[in-house]
Amino acid sequence: MPVDLNTSVPHSARIYDYLLGGKDNFEADRAAAAAIVESSPSLPISMRANRQYMARVAHYLAAERGIRQFLDIGTGLPTSPNLHEVVQGVDATSKIVYVDNDPIVLVHARALLTSSPQGSTAYLDADLRAVEQILSSPEVKQNVDFTRPVSVSLIAVLQFITDEDEAHRIIDGLLEPFPAGSTLSISTVTAHNPQAVQAAATYRARGIAAKERTDDEVTALFRGLDLVEPGVVLVNRWRPDAEAAAIEDTHVQMSGGVAVKH
Numbered sequence: 001m002p003v004d005l006n007t008s009v010p011h012s013a014r015i016y017d018y019l020l021g022g023k024d025n026f027e028a029d030r031a032a033a034a035a036i037v038e039s040s041p042s043l044p045i046s047m048r049a050n051r052q053y054m055a056r057v058a059h060y061l062a063a064e065r066g067i068r069q070f071l072d073i074g075t076g077l078p079t080s081p082n083l084h085e086v087v088q089g090v091d092a093t094s095k096i097v098y099v100d101n102d103p104i105v106l107v108h109a110r111a112l113l114t115s116s117p118q119g120s121t122a123y124l125d126a127d128l129r130a131v132e133q134i135l136s137s138p139e140v141k142q143n144v145d146f147t148r149p150v151s152v153s154l155i156a157v158l159q160f161i162t163d164e165d166e167a168h169r170i171i172d173g174l175l176e177p178f179p180a181g182s183t184l185s186i187s188t189v190t191a192h193n194p195q196a197v198q199a200a201a202t203y204r205a206r207g208i209a210a211k212e213r214t215d216d217e218v219t220a221l222f223r224g225l226d227l228v229e230p231g232v233v234l235v236n237r238w239r240p241d242a243e244a245a246a247i248e249d250t251h252v253q254m255s256g257g258v259a260v261k262h
Contacts, residue, residue, distance in 0.1 A: 005103050010206050012160065013102040017077040019044045020051070024077050024104055032206045040199035042251040047156075049247050050187055050254045051079060053235035054155045057185045057258055058083050060239060062090035065260075067151045067183060069144050071174070073099040073128055074157025078111035083153065084121045085114075092116040095143045099134055101127045128157060129166070131173035149181035149261075156254065158221065159189040159200065162211040167221060175225075180261050186221055187235050187256030188213055196253030218255055225259035232257040 010032035018025040018033045025033075037043055061067040068091055072083050075098040084096040098112045098121065109123040122139040134140060144150055152174050161167045175184060189196050191212040203210035213221075218232045230238065235254045236247040 005107075010208065011102060011104070012203070012208055013076050013100070013105055016047060016156070017079075019047050020079055022077060022079065024108060032202075032208075035206065036199050036202045039202050040195040040253070042195050043199055043253060045247065045251040046196075046253040049236045049244065049252050050156055052241075052244055053187060053238055053254070053256065054083065054153070054185075055081055055086050056239055056241065056244070057153075057155075058086040058151075059090065060258070061151045061183055061185070062087040062094060065149075065151075065181075065183065067149055068094045069148065070094065070096045070151045070153060071099070071134075071140065071144065072096060072153040072155070073134070073174070074154060075100040075105060075112065075123075076102075076156070077105055078108055082112060084112070084119070088116045088119050092118040095120045097122045097124060097139050097143050099124045099126050099128070101125060128154075128161070128170060131170055135174070135177060146177055147179065149183070150178045151183045151185065152178075153185045155185065155187050155256075157188075158186060159210050159212070160208070162209050164217070164220075168223070171221060175261055178261065182261045183258060184222065184225060184261070185256070185258045186218065187254045188218060188221075189253060190215070190234065190255040191217070192255070193250070193253045199253060213255075215255060218257065222257065222259040226262050227257055227259045230257075 007026040010028045014025040014029040087094040115121040124139040189212045200210040234252045236244045
């Protein structure tokens with residue numbers, strides 16, 4: 001079945017790709033990106049900081065928490081290092097299921113399927129909101145052992161869920177079937193950066209739902225879970241390496257954290 005990319009309408013994943021320097025985008029995406037960057041010039045730096053955060057979180061979960069199976073929802077377009085490259089670098093037997101519902105991500109999903117021979121990667125075309133569909137899919141059932149801890153990653157995606165009750169329903173549903181020791185990783189647009197607030201407004205003006213959240217609102221997304229240190233912070237301040245530590249907070253528009261199910 002041919003994939004309808006609907007290239008005349010900007011899409012968040014393709015805007016993200018363009019701002020990261022990728023080539024999988026179209027004029028509508030580039031025009032939207034230009035408008036967003038005009039009001040929020042630090043956005044490309046912030047997006048790179050968020051990508052680095054994803055990699056640090058993944059390495060922490062694999063190396064220090066011993067997680068060997070990952071459910072990454074809202075994957076976005078492949079950008080190295082992808083999550084499986086990070087965690088399989090720690091343990092080649094790690095298994096990863098990527099989930100996204102953007103047609104252009106589906107087109108490029110083969111780049112997400114370059115697993116080590118010892119482990120596995122799978123790609124599921126599904127909407128974040130379709131929790132039961134995700135958990136009951138063959139991709140998840142064949143690659144995830146529900147009796148062992150799993151990492152659920154919601155990186156740079158919850159800003160597109162603007163209703164808090166819906167966000168909690170999604171998170172609670174995704175974590176419910178998994179045992180203690182499972183983890184939740186989040187990054188989302190912060191309300192504490194004026195550029196981030198303006199960028200979210202520009203997304204909305206372009207027809208893309210977007211919501212900024214305060215640190216308290218992000219912390220509330222982890223209700224019932226145990227936040228690991230340093231809690232909810234700007235993504236460049238979460239267990240930073242030298243590269244992250246060098247990024248000025250004023251350029252970072254995303255906050256996040258990691259929590260463990262008890």
